[in-house]
Amino acid sequence: MFCNSLFLFAKLRFFFSQYFILFCNSLFLFAKSKFIFLNTLIFVCLFLSEDLQFSGPANGAVGGSVVFAPDILPSTSINTVLWHFGTSLILTALSDSTSVVSAYRDRVSFDKNTLALELRNLTLDDSGTYILTVVPSAGETLTGETSLHVFENITNVRLIGPEESLIEGESSVNISSEGTGSILSVQWMKDNSPLSPSNSIIFSSDNRSVSISPVQRSDSGEYQCTYRNPVSSETAKLNLIINYGPEDVSVKGEDVVDLGVHVSLSCSANSEPAASFSWKFNETDTNVTTDTFTINMTDFTHSGDYICTAWNNVTKRNASQKHALLVKRGGGGGGGLSSGAIAGIVIGVLVAVAGICGLIVYLTKTKKIPKINLRQNGPSRGGMFDLNYADISHFQKASGGRVNLGNKSEFSTEYAEVKHGGKSSAPPPPYGHQVSSCIH
Incomplete structure (x- = not known):
């Protein structure tokens, strides 16, 4: 761009920049490999000024305070400083004095070293534009502006x-x-x-x-x-709080147990608020209203179906779950006798056997075992009989051959005909070669 005509500068104040308007009588513009000649064209060029700069808009709360201060101070000595709110003057500061208008006299403070203005007791009406003007001892006047937004506290x-x-x-x-x-x-x-x-x-x-x-x-x-x-x-x-349920009712406990054991069934449900519980046994109310059903000692009458019902008092809904329990004699369900109980039973049996054996030995040695006599008077069967014991291993069977007693630790019966004294009063029983098992 080449300009060979009159330059006219006019200074405009806007946020952080100073604008210059450049009037060009003749201008050559190169674009897309072509020269375009513009006769009497006005072109506006923006240049960044060297005036006073602020960090950005300030925020304040009703009743609070805020401080306005330029980011960089002028490098030359200062004769006069002016602060305005919009077009209204707030204060004028000279090298030896500071004058504050009456509307702000109790609300502002000024720092000559930093050119900072503090505004206190903020109101919603304090929202707006604040302008700082500095007149140096030499050179052009410098200006800068910032804004304030005042909010009510929430x-x-x-x-x-x-x-x-x-x-x-x-x-x-x-x-x-x-x-x-x-x-x-x-x-x-x-x-x-x-x-x-x-x-x-x-x-x-x-x-x-x-x-x-x-x-x-x-x-x-x-x-x-x-x-x-x-x-x-x-x-x-x-x-x-969102109320729901009950649902997913579950009963935990053993399914098969022994006689005489302790049983506990526990009921749970997913519910908000927590559900209340009731129990039935084989469709009959048990009056148990806790989440646990307890049997202190089982018997056969405890076998059956245990039904837990969960109830939500807010949703007015209920749900149930059935649990079958079987009580059986011995083994099953983990309810068997403990090792201590088994040991006690074994010891008791051994003591009883030892006592019986001792009694038998004692009676045998003292000859206190009575002898049984069945004596027969006359030929009739209703008389007295003598019962005598004899070793029949030396006798022959009625059919011939000797009596073989075999292993005495096993039960067996051998029959033989034994004649004692005179003529038999009656024929032997009709068992063929066998006689009553009382003869050994």
Whole structure:
């Protein structure tokens, strides 16, 4: 770009820049490999000025304070400093004095070293543009401006939720928020995680309320709503409890047990709030209303079906589970005798056997075992008989051959005819070659 005509500069104040308007009588522009001649074209060029700069807009709270200060101070000595709010003068500072207008006399402070202006007891009306003007001892006047936004502090934030009980799959809920102050944003969270809209979760257009329909058990938890502005924030919380169940009723305990053992059956269910329980035995109420059914000592009458019923007092729902128990004699179900009981029984049997053996030996040695006599008077069977013992191993059987007693540790019977004294009063019994088993 080449300019060979008159340059005219006009200084404009806008945020952080000074604008220069350049009038060019003739201008050559090279674009896309072609020269375009523009006759009498006005071109506006922007140049960054060296005036006073500020970091950015300031934020303040009602009743609070704020400080305005330029980022870089002038390098030359200063004669006069002026601070304005819009077009209204706040103060004038000379090298040896500072004059504050009456409207700000009790609310501002000025630091000559940093050119900083402190404004206290802020009101909403203090929002606007603040302009700093510096007149150096030599050179052009320097200016800079910044802005202030004053907000009311956020207070009294609260959440309003349902008062009735919420039942899964049946109820709907609306949570609304309210609060005071300058509210710029509203954020919702659940259990410290952002709450997002879905098919069942819907936010209002101003984001100050949320609706859930229908509610599910996963909707239980702590809901948080935060109101914010640049100078303050406040959060309100609300707990939601979604009632459900009972479901997944389960009975734990042994299925097969021995006689005379302790049995405990435990019932559980998935429910909110916690379910209450009742028990039936073979369809008959037992009056047991705890989650545990106990049998102190089993007998055969305890065999049967134990039914646990869980009841939710809020949802008005119930669910049951059956458990079959079999009581049997010996073994089974892990209810057998302990090692101590078995040892006691063995010792008792041994003591009893030893006592009987000792008694037999004693009676034998003292000849106190009575002799049995059956004496017969006359030929009739109803008389007295003598019962005598004889070793029949030396006798022959009626059919011939000798009597063989075999192993005496085993029970066996051998019969033989034995004649004693005179003629037999009666023929032998009709057993062929066998006689009564009482003859050994």
